[in-house]
Amino acid sequence: MIKIDVDMTKCQHYGQCVFEAPTVFKLNEDDKLEYTATADDSERANVEAAIDVCPMQAIRIVE
Amino acid sequence: MSHPVVIVGASMGGLRMAEALRRFGYAGAISVIGEEPHAPYNRPPLSKEVLAETVSHDAVAFEQRDSTKDVNWIFGTRVQSADLEHSVVTDVNGDVHPYSALIVATGLRSKRLSVPNGALRGRHAVRTLDDAIALRADLVPGARVVIVGAGFIGCEVAATSRKLGCDVTVVAPGIHPMQRPLGTELAAEMQRRHEAEGVTFRMKTSVTDLVGTLTVEGVALDDGTTIPCDVLVEAIGSHDNTEWLEGNDLDLSAGVRTTNDLRAVKSTGEEWDNVFVIGDVARFPNPIFDDECRRIEHWNIPTETAKRAAQAFTGTAQGEFRPIPSFWTDQYDNHLLAYGVLSLADEVKLIDGDIAGECVFGYYRDGDMVGVCGIGMRSVVQSYRANFV
Numbered sequence: 001m002i003k004i005d006v007d008m009t010k011c012q013h014y015g016q017c018v019f020e021a022p023t024v025f026k027l028n029e030d031d032k033l034e035y036t037a038t039a040d041d042s043e044r045a046n047v048e049a050a051i052d053v054c055p056m057q058a059i060r061i062v063e
Numbered sequence: 064m065s066h067p068v069v070i071v072g073a074s075m076g077g078l079r080m081a082e083a084l085r086r087f088g089y090a091g092a093i094s095v096i097g098e099e100p101h102a103p104y105n106r107p108p109l110s111k112e113v114l115a116e117t118v119s120h121d122a123v124a125f126e127q128r129d130s131t132k133d134v135n136w137i138f139g140t141r142v143q144s145a146d147l148e149h150s151v152v153t154d155v156n157g158d159v160h161p162y163s164a165l166i167v168a169t170g171l172r173s174k175r176l177s178v179p180n181g182a183l184r185g186r187h188a189v190r191t192l193d194d195a196i197a198l199r200a201d202l203v204p205g206a207r208v209v210i211v212g213a214g215f216i217g218c219e220v221a222a223t224s225r226k227l228g229c230d231v232t233v234v235a236p237g238i239h240p241m242q243r244p245l246g247t248e249l250a251a252e253m254q255r256r257h258e259a260e261g262v263t264f265r266m267k268t269s270v271t272d273l274v275g276t277l278t279v280e281g282v283a284l285d286d287g288t289t290i291p292c293d294v295l296v297e298a299i300g301s302h303d304n305t306e307w308l309e310g311n312d313l314d315l316s317a318g319v320r321t322t323n324d325l326r327a328v329k330s331t332g333e334e335w336d337n338v339f340v341i342g343d344v345a346r347f348p349n350p351i352f353d354d355e356c357r358r359i360e361h362w363n364i365p366t367e368t369a370k371r372a373a374q375a376f377t378g379t380a381q382g383e384f385r386p387i388p389s390f391w392t393d394q395y396d397n398h399l400l401a402y403g404v405l406s407l408a409d410e411v412k413l414i415d416g417d418i419a420g421e422c423v424f425g426y427y428r429d430g431d432m433v434g435v436c437g438i439g440m441r442s443v444v445q446s447y448r449a450n451f452v
Contacts, residue, residue, distance in 0.1 A: 019448070031442055057125065061128070
């Protein structure tokens with residue numbers, strides 16, 4: 001398992017991460033980010049891609 | 064021992080390229096040569112969040128991944144020339160760097176006003192961290208800020224300056240701010256929202272000269288008027304950092320022309336097998352839209368082009384390269400998000416919401432959607448992204 005942390009003081013809900021790792025990140029009905037705190041190891045590459053595309057650089061994998 | 068891959072440009076594109084080379088299996092040496100003294104950092108906050116708060120490299124630096132710990136980072140060093148026939152670049156100190164592959168990631172620099180009385184303090188650009196630090200220091204409450212240029216950067220600085228209590232005037236030659244990308248209706252609405260926040264627009268107007276002896280005191284306009292100014296922000300576009308590539312067989316007419324795989328193209332139409340171009344200066348064809356080569360100065364493009372160039376270099380690229388351009392901008396509480404290339408449109412129409420509140424516009428060329436942009440309503444905007452996949 002990998003552990004995912006989003007710094008919600010930085011996150012501006014741009015939702016760019018949603019397309020890189022849709023099983024982890026989504027925008028809810030209020031256009032706010034929701035994410036799962038953990039994901040399968042197989043999601044690592046997708047989460048890393050989501051980290052790359054986050055305009056606020058708010059996402060990280062907790063090692 | 065073979066020569067390293069040399070990446071020229073140490074901003075986001077250079078960093079993502081180094082990471083992508085490792086991810087797609089290249090284990091050899093990598094050198095990254097950058098002109099700025101800083102390790103790669105994230106630029107979007109420089110005209111928004113960072114400008115409104117404290118400006119420091121720590122606040123915007125990209126986290127360095129383990130995969131690039133062995134990269135040879137050379138900061139504060141400008142590359143002066145390249146000899147593609149002999150696969151070497153030469154830096155400003157005269158040091159010669161032979162390469163196995165060259166990655167062009169030098170991006171853009173701010174265009175500046177050219178005026179007779181230009182040697183004055185108080186002039187600012189908004190591109191680099193050092194620009195932002197210098198500008199932030201001058202944005203004190205009550206300062207009379209004149210922003211030349213009404214593109215996204217100019218408008219973001221206008222919004223941030225208002226929030227900081229400055230008196231703000233925007234001078235630009237167009238009819239409405241951000242009109243070229245957004246279209247008339249949305250641009251006019253954004254102007255109205257800026258005006259409601261207290262920004263003065265002097266549109267259809269150009270700067271002819273500056274007034275002052277040591278420091279900027281005023282801005283002279285082509286309608287004969289002069290407006291008082293303590294802080295001048297020049298947000299009038301950019302120049303390509305491609306001069307160092309001159310003298311080689313390349314098409315440098317706008318950025319560097321490349322193939323769909325981001326290999327630089329010769330005048331014969333052949334490609335340079337070991338020269339790739341990424342980020343703002345890559346002029347590549349995107350089959351989502353047509354076969355025209357275009358530069359796309361959007362934040363996601365350095366990352367996307369770096370990934371593709373690394374795949375092409377390592378022989379792992381599959382299918383066509385079809386990156387979906389995306390941009391966003393925050394001005395006051397207006398959060399704009401867009402996909403596609405809005406400027407290609409011959410027709411723009413409101414497709415959801417209310418122009419006075421949250422709304423979504425569709426951008427069409429010959430009836431086909433080429434872009435979508437909303438104020439708020441992000442989920443709706445995102446639902447149209449599938450049109451470009």
